[in-house]
Amino acid sequence: MAKLTIKDVDVREKRVFMRVDFNVPMEEKDGKMVVTDVTRIKETLPTLKILVDKGAKIILAAHLGRPKGKREATMSLAPVAEKLKEMTGYKVSFVDDCIGPKVEQAAAALKAGEILVLENVRYYNEEEANDPAFAEKLAKVADMYVNDAFGTAHRAHASTEGVAHIVTKRGGKAVAGLLMERELKFLGDELEKPARPFVVILGGAKVSDKINVIDRLLEKADAILIGGAMAYTFKLALGFKTGKSLVEPDKTNVAKAALDKAKARKVQFLLPSDNIVAEQKDTGKVNKKGKPVFDIVNPRLNSSDNIEGEAAGFDIGPETAKSYAEVIRKAKTIVWNGPMGMFEDPRFAEGTNAVAKAVVEATQKNGAKSIIGGGDSVKALNKAKLGNKVTFMSTGGGASLEFLEGRVLPGVAALQDK
Ligand code: AMP
Numbered sequence: 001m002a003k004l005t006i007k008d009v010d011v012r013e014k015r016v017f018m019r020v021d022f023n024v025p026m027e028e029k030d031g032k033m034v035v036t037d038v039t040r041i042k043e044t045l046p047t048l049k050i051l052v053d054k055g056a057k058i059i060l061a062a063h064l065g066r067p068k069g070k071r072e073a074t075m076s077l078a079p080v081a082e083k084l085k086e087m088t089g090y091k092v093s094f095v096d097d098c099i100g101p102k103v104e105q106a107a108a109a110l111k112a113g114e115i116l117v118l119e120n121v122r123y124y125n126e127e128e129a130n131d132p133a134f135a136e137k138l139a140k141v142a143d144m145y146v147n148d149a150f151g152t153a154h155r156a157h158a159s160t161e162g163v164a165h166i167v168t169k170r171g172g173k174a175v176a177g178l179l180m181e182r183e184l185k186f187l188g189d190e191l192e193k194p195a196r197p198f199v200v201i202l203g204g205a206k207v208s209d210k211i212n213v214i215d216r217l218l219e220k221a222d223a224i225l226i227g228g229a230m231a232y233t234f235k236l237a238l239g240f241k242t243g244k245s246l247v248e249p250d251k252t253n254v255a256k257a258a259l260d261k262a263k264a265r266k267v268q269f270l271l272p273s274d275n276i277v278a279e280q281k282d283t284g285k286v287n288k289k290g291k292p293v294f295d296i297v298n299p300r301l302n303s304s305d306n307i308e309g310e311a312a313g314f315d316i317g318p319e320t321a322k323s324y325a326e327v328i329r330k331a332k333t334i335v336w337n338g339p340m341g342m343f344e345d346p347r348f349a350e351g352t353n354a355v356a357k358a359v360v361e362a363t364q365k366n367g368a369k370s371i372i373g374g375g376d377s378v379k380a381l382n383k384a385k386l387g388n389k390v391t392f393m394s395t396g397g398g399a400s401l402e403f404l405e406g407r408v409l410p411g412v413a414a415l416q417d418k
Contacts (some may be wrong), residue, residue, distance in 0.1 A: 001056060001417040001418070002048050002184075002345045002417070002418045003175065003181070003184065003412065003415045003416065003417060003418065004173065004174075004175040004176065004178045004415065004417065004418055005174070005175050005176045005177070005178065005180075005181045006047060006050055006051065006175055006177055006178065007050070007256060008171050008175065008418065009144065009175055011051055011054050011055070011056035012054055012055045012056065012112065012388065013055060013056075013057065013112055013143050014049055014056055014141060014143040014261060015056075015059060015107055015110070015137070015141055015143045015144070016057065016058050016059065016142075016143070016145075016146055017060065017061060017141060017144065017145050017146070017163060017167070018047070018051070018054040018058060018060055018061070018071075018145075018146040018147070018148060018177065019060045019061050019145075019146070019147045019148065019152070019159050019160055019163075019411075020039060020044045020060050020061070020062050020083065020148050020149050020177075021040050021043070021044070021062065021148070021150070021151045022044075022060070022062035022063075022064060022077060022080045023040065023062065023063060023064055023065070023152075024036075024037060024039075024040050024041060024064070024080060025037045026064075026074070026079065026315075028074070031130070031311045032079070032258055033073075033074055033076070033079050034079060034116055035080060035083045036078055037079045038083060038087065040233070040395070041080065041083060041084055041086040041087060042087070042181065043179050043395060044148055044177070045087075045088065046178045046179070047146070047148045047177035047178045047179060048088070048115070051180070052090055052115070052406075053107065053113075053210065053352065055112035055113050055317060056112070056113070056144075057107070057110035057112060057113075057114060057116075058110075058114070058115045058116065058136075059107055059110070059115075059116045059118060059141055059142070060115060060116065060117045060118060060341045061098060061118045061119075061121055061124040061138065061151070061159045061163075061331065062077060062080075062118075062121065062149070062159075063120055063121050063127065063159075063199065063367065064077055064080070064120050064121075064122070065122075065124065065404040067120060067122050067123055067125060068122070068125070069122070069123065069125030070122050070123065072123075075120055075122075075214070076096070076119065076120060077094070077117055077118070077119055077120050078094050078096070078119075078143060079321070080117065080275050081093070081094035081117035081207045082094075082262065083148075084115070084117065084413060088130075090113075090114075090115055091111075091113070091114040092114075092115045092116075093106065093114070093115070093116050093117070093130045093161060094117045094119075095116060095117075095118060095119065096119050097118070097119050097123075097137055097146030098119050098120070098123070098124070098138065098159075099124070099134065099137035099140070100137070102143060103118060103140075103141060104140060107141035108374050114181065117375045119145075121138070121158070121159045123156075125215045127157050127158045127159060127249065128157050128158075129157070130156050130158050130161060130162050131158060131162075132162065132273045134158050134162070135159075135162030135163050135165075135166055136166060137190075138158055138159060138162070138163050138308055139162075139163045139166040139167055139170075140240060142166075142167050142172070143167075144167065144168040144174075144175070145163055145164045145168075145172065145173070145174040145175070146174075146175055146176070146177050147164065147174070147175075147176060147177060147180055147388075147411055147412075147414075147415060148161065148176070148177025148178070148179045148180050148384070149180070149411070150179060150180050150184075150394070150395055150396045150399055150400075150411075151374075151395050151396040151397065151398075151399050152182040152399065152409070152411065153180070153396070153399050153411030153412050154242065154364040154396075154398055154399040154402045154403075154407075154410070154411070155408040155411065156410035156411070157196070160410070160411040160414075161411055161414045164414035164415060165265075165414055166281060168293070168414075168416060168418045173254065173416060174414060174415050174416050175324045175415060175416060176412075176415050179395065180412075180415075183394060183395065183396065183399075183400070183403075184190060184390070184412065185373065186369075186371050186391070187373070187392070187394060187400055187403045187404060188403065189335075190218070190369060191335070191371070191404075191406075193260040193332070194220060194332075194333035194335050194369075194374065195332035195368075195369065196220070196221075196222055196333070197222040197223060197330055197331050197332055197333075197349030198220060198221050198222050198224070198317070198330055198331070198332070198333040198335075199223045199226045199327055199328055199330075199331035199333070199334050199335075200217045200221040200225070200334075200335045200336075201225045201227070201328070201334065201335070201336040201337070201338075201355060201359075202222075202224065202225070202226055202227070202228075202230070202336075202337055202338050203213060203226070203227035203228030203230065203231075203338035203339045203340045203352070203377075204228045204229070204230060204337070204338030204375075204376065205211060205228060205229050205230065205336070205338075205340060206229070206230055206231040206233075206248060206251075207230045207234070207248055207251045207254065207255055208251055208254075209230075209401070210337070210338065210401070211251070211255075211258065211404050212255050212405040213260050213337065213401055213404045214297075215258065215261070215405075216404065216405050216406050217404070218261050218262055218267055219265070220268055221335075222267065222268065223268035223269075223270065223327050223331075224262065224267060224269050224270070225265065225271065225324045225327060225328070225355075226269070226271050226272070226341055227316045227320075227324070227338070227339070227340030227341065227351060227352075227355070227388060228340055228341060229246035229247070229313070229342075230338070231271055231272050231313070231316070232245040232246065232247045232260065232307070232313055233247045233248050233249075233255050233350060234255045234258075234271050235272075235305070236249065236255075237252035237253075237255035237256040237259065238256075238259070238271075240305050240307075241304050241306040241307055241308060241380055242306075242307050242308055242313070243277070243307035243308055243310065243311040243312055243313070244280065244309075244310055244311065244312040244314040245307055245312040247333075248297075249385075253381050259366070261347075262325070268327070270323065270327070272313075272316045272317065272320040272325070272326065273303045273317070273319055273320050273322055274301065274302060274303065274304075274316070274319045275301075275307060275313040275314075275315065275316060275317050275320075276299055276300070276301060276302070276313070276314055276315040276316075276317055276319065276341065276347070276348055276350075276351070277299070277300060277302040277307055277311040277312060277313050277314065278296045278297060278298055278299040278300070278311065278312065278314055278347075278348075278410060279297050279310050279311060279312070280294040280295070280297075280298070280310075280312060280316070281294060281295045281296075282294055282318065283295055283299050291357075292332070296314065296342075296345065296347075299314070299347045301317055302317070303319070310314075313341075313342075313350075313376045314341050314342045314345070314347075314348040315341025315342065315347075315348040315349070315351040316340045316341060316351035317351070318350070318354075318406055319352065321340075321350065321351050321354035321355065322357055324354070324358065325354055325355070325357070325358035328355065328358035328359055328361075328362050329358055329361055329362050329365075329366065330362075330366070331362050331366070331368050332360055332366065332367070332368050332369070333368060333369050333371075334362060334363075334368055334369070334370040334371065335371050335373060335404065336355070336359060336370070336371070336372050336373065336377050337372070337373035337374065337375065337377055337400070337401065337404070338375070338376060339352040339376045339377060339379060339380050340352040340354075340355055343380050344374070349380075352377075352380045353380070353384055355382050355385050357386070358382050359372075359381075359390060360369050360386050360389040360390060363389060363390050363391055364389060367392075369391045369392075370390040370392070371390075371391060371392050372390055372392065372393040372394060373394050373399045373400045373401065373404055374393070374394035374395065374396045374399070374400040374401070375397035375400075375401075378393045378394070397398060
């Protein structure tokens with residue numbers, strides 16, 4: 001069911017409490033925290049523009065990092081409010097709390113079209129606990145609730161769920177922002193009846209993270225292409241040797257079940273036929289977290305289905321990349337989540353880049369709808385400067401995976417239906 005959005009409601013002169021994703025990367029420079037990437041702020045601007053133009057009194061709530069219920073100065077949203085002001089020229093003010101008299105006074109002083117940014121909601125443990133009394137305190141300044149933070153919609157927290165329920169119980173509206181609306185459209189509606197062939201590309205570290213998505217999409221997809229370390233758990237399930245590759249031996253049964261389901265449903269299920277392998281060498285050093293640091297040495301092509309001895313697979317090989325690209329180029333709908341290898345290291349990025357190029361080609365030349373399910377695939381596309389050449393890139397990592405699994409996200413469920 002489609003959700004009400006800010007376009008469906010009258011916001012003039014109303015105090016609109018909006019949950020946004022301002023969890024931006026920051027760095028300390030000359031003793032001050034500065035925002036190093038404004039992407040997430042930028043993504044809220046279309047929704048903010050509508051609210052400002054329509055004369056809402058806007059109150060923005062967000063979390064930053066993991067302060068675990070404490071006032072961590074390095075996780076204050078003050079620099080984000082500053083940045084938002086600088087980027088938009090809007091009248092933006094900041095209050096150093098998210099509940100209480102100071103917030104109520106600042107909200108009462110807001111004029112139509114003005115924005116108040118609240119301090120980090122995770123300075124209170126009650127936020128993540130979805131504490132009803134805390135949600136009441138947040139909701140005190142809200143005539144209406146908007147959620148534009150898809151990336152946290154899979155969490156039932158006070159600012160993502162609790163406030164929405166309180167506002168609606170009072171007879172107010174709880175609606176989606178434009179970014180949230182786009183996420184629901186592409187990850188949800190557009191995949192209800194996908195144009196065919198529908199090709200799903202899944203990579204990343206673990207089968208256990210993606211198995212529910214695989215299971216769900218096996219019911220819709222024409223082809224599923226597997227890369228990343230998770231491919232090796234599938235190979236192990238088929239009886240191949242995987243050397244020292246990152247595998248989950250206790251997940252071979254679920255991998256096997258997925259392979260059987262693919263066969264039964266006649267879904268093309270492709271695994272790598274060649275790999276880039278290397279050895280991990282212990283440096284004797286430990287990192288900040290006390291974990292041993294390894295060097296990855298002697299990268300080379302392994303054209304066999306088996307990976308022997310001390311070698312581990314770190315990327316799909318050129319033959320696999322070529323055959324995956326052929327399938328992708330013919331697709332009309334594409335969902336991609338997870339890199340094909342350890343793409344952060346350029347020696348193991350070629351498989352991911354080849355898939356990225358094929359996805360772009362299918363989109364640009366074949367008119368395919370390409371939906372990138374957040375996380376590292378978005379990073380990889382941006383790194384290759386191809387981010388603007390696909391149909392949609394999700395802003396959610398965990399949230400987009402859960403949504404693709406067909407799960408109800410509490411932050412979405414709390415919004416009103418059209
Ligand atoms: P995920 O968060 O599950 O999408 O996994 C992404 C991470 O998996 C990235 O940091 C990759 O470096 C890592 N990764 C992908 N392929 C491999 C591989 N073959 N071996 C080790 N790590 C990998």
